[in-house]
Amino acid sequence: MTTDELDVFFPRSSAPATRKMGLVVGGSLSKGLTVKLNAGAPVEEMAVGRYVVIEGTEMRFFGMITDVALGNTNPMVESAPPDVSDPFLRQIHQGTTVFGTLHVSPMLVLDTAASEPRPVKTIPGHFAQVRAAAEEDVNLVFGPEDDTHFYIGQPLDMENIQVNVNLQRMAERSVGVFGKSGTGKSFLTRILLSGMIRKNAAVSLIFDMHNDYGWQIQTESRQAVKGLKQLFPTQVAIFTLDEESSRRRQVQPDFVVTMRWEDISPEDLEMLKSTLDLSDQMIGAAYTLRKLWGKNWIKRLLDAGKDELEDLTAETNVIRASVDALSRRLTKLARFNFIRDSWRGDSAEAILRYIDKGISVVLEFGRYGNALEAYILVANYLTRRIHRLYVERMEESLGSAADEPRPLMIVIEEAHKFLDPQIARQTIFGIIARELRKYNVTLLVVDQRPSGIDEEVMSQIGTRITALLDNERDISAVLTGVSGAGSLREVLARLDTK
Numbered sequence: 001m002t003t004d005e006l007d008v009f010f011p012r013s014s015a016p017a018t019r020k021m022g023l024v025v026g027g028s029l030s031k032g033l034t035v036k037l038n039a040g041a042p043v044e045e046m047a048v049g050r051y052v053v054i055e056g057t058e059m060r061f062f063g064m065i066t067d068v069a070l071g072n073t074n075p076m077v078e079s080a081p082p083d084v085s086d087p088f089l090r091q092i093h094q095g096t097t098v099f100g101t102l103h104v105s106p107m108l109v110l111d112t113a114a115s116e117p118r119p120v121k122t123i124p125g126h127f128a129q130v131r132a133a134a135e136e137d138v139n140l141v142f143g144p145e146d147d148t149h150f151y152i153g154q155p156l157d158m159e160n161i162q163v164n165v166n167l168q169r170m171a172e173r174s175v176g177v178f179g180k181s182g183t184g185k186s187f188l189t190r191i192l193l194s195g196m197i198r199k200n201a202a203v204s205l206i207f208d209m210h211n212d213y214g215w216q217i218q219t220e221s222r223q224a225v226k227g228l229k230q231l232f233p234t235q236v237a238i239f240t241l242d243e244e245s246s247r248r249r250q251v252q253p254d255f256v257v258t259m260r261w262e263d264i265s266p267e268d269l270e271m272l273k274s275t276l277d278l279s280d281q282m283i284g285a286a287y288t289l290r291k292l293w294g295k296n297w298i299k300r301l302l303d304a305g306k307d308e309l310e311d312l313t314a315e316t317n318v319i320r321a322s323v324d325a326l327s328r329r330l331t332k333l334a335r336f337n338f339i340r341d342s343w344r345g346d347s348a349e350a351i352l353r354y355i356d357k358g359i360s361v362v363l364e365f366g367r368y369g370n371a372l373e374a375y376i377l378v379a380n381y382l383t384r385r386i387h388r389l390y391v392e393r394m395e396e397s398l399g400s401a402a403d404e405p406r407p408l409m410i411v412i413e414e415a416h417k418f419l420d421p422q423i424a425r426q427t428i429f430g431i432i433a434r435e436l437r438k439y440n441v442t443l444l445v446v447d448q449r450p451s452g453i454d455e456e457v458m459s460q461i462g463t464r465i466t467a468l469l470d471n472e473r474d475i476s477a478v479l480t481g482v483s484g485a486g487s488l489r490e491v492l493a494r495l496d497t498k
């Protein structure tokens, strides 16, 4: 007789996912609950991160397993374990003198009568039943898959259950995707963006540092994965800074982004301070030069001969050494072919023309993605201009929703470079994060070092999605302001590497 045939005669107990796990035997709201496992629920089948439901007398609680432990009724078993060579004896001990326990963090109260789950303010009493969460329970928390809810994946260790996220709500505030390098941030971000486009939740402007989003990419196992433009040809446009690289990858860009030297202001250099290793004196010199020479100051500095520089230092109070050092640093920018002496287009307006039509824009950096200074410079310049235009248009709309520009979500990678506490006050990305959605612009930040992000900005990130982080400071940063953070830490540090 085969195993399948046996199943017909002796049906197995229900799937482990819905099986009863055990009873609440202790705990507190602040520290979480202790659950004694039933004899029929093997310790080894439990896993941190899994969702559970606790049936209280009046309420149903939704929680997460945050620790698994071994308990006993008689501490003697630790120093003098019984003889368990006989499987029968072993079975008798298990579930009586020795048993497994779970630590469960209660998170929400599920009340079928109320429209939404509520935060927990109390805990279930002794001996409340604990079972694995089923599809209906998870759907009460996130929602069923429908016009607004997008299927983004499964809960930890729970196959066959979907997490469907309301992307419209998610896009109303800034979002963060965190995790150490190679844990799948770009993959997940692409899934989120596909959902936003499909469900019309928001229009995005994606600063695509590593050419991950627009067109086909290959996974580490050499499988091809489609990019956003291939999935939604009419709802996505590809802009590029590096036309050659885009064409090599068979991408037909909709627009080639170009900048002029005169577009770069001393304020932009402040953002590049650490990347280009600029001192305060050099930035001071930059401000003086712009005042003297006007908009085209960088070009003039790069082309200046010895005599001109000597005159300059004779006539003003700038120090020759600072000017020379500044000039040397700025030559790094001269190797970027996308910066030209003159150009008649306007890349920010071109982007807005697409955004206004509801078309998301992926800006590919091509080979310039390897140069952090190019990424920071371009993302800053374009975002500053687009934000200014959004502010003007929001103010002109005088609160009439029909005239407001479309909600825009700006996606940046390496976010800590834009949002570090030293600069987050002045930079455009810090401003956008802090003004919430006042001007209809929000951020989606992707980062592997969240501890480098300004705390105030972090507190404005409404939804945080995180993959494995192994640095204590990064874990704390992601969990700032989250209740029950202590036990979630355990779960976070044990996520898969992919």
Ligand SMILES: Nc1ncnc2c1ncn2[C@@H]1O[C@H](COP(=O)(O)OP(=O)(O)O)[C@@H](O)[C@H]1O
Pocket: 179, 180, 181, 182, 183, 184, 185, 186, 187, 188, 218, 219, 220, 221, 498
């Ligand atoms: N959901 C997924 N499905 C298949 N492969 C994935 C998935 N997420 C990540 N990967 C694999 O992991 C690799 C790294 O993912 P990626 O998103 O580039 O990481 P990160 O942006 O965090 O550095 C990808 O090249 C791919 O091979």
Ligand SMILES: [Mg+2]
Pocket: 185, 186, 210, 212
């Ligand atoms: Mg990535």
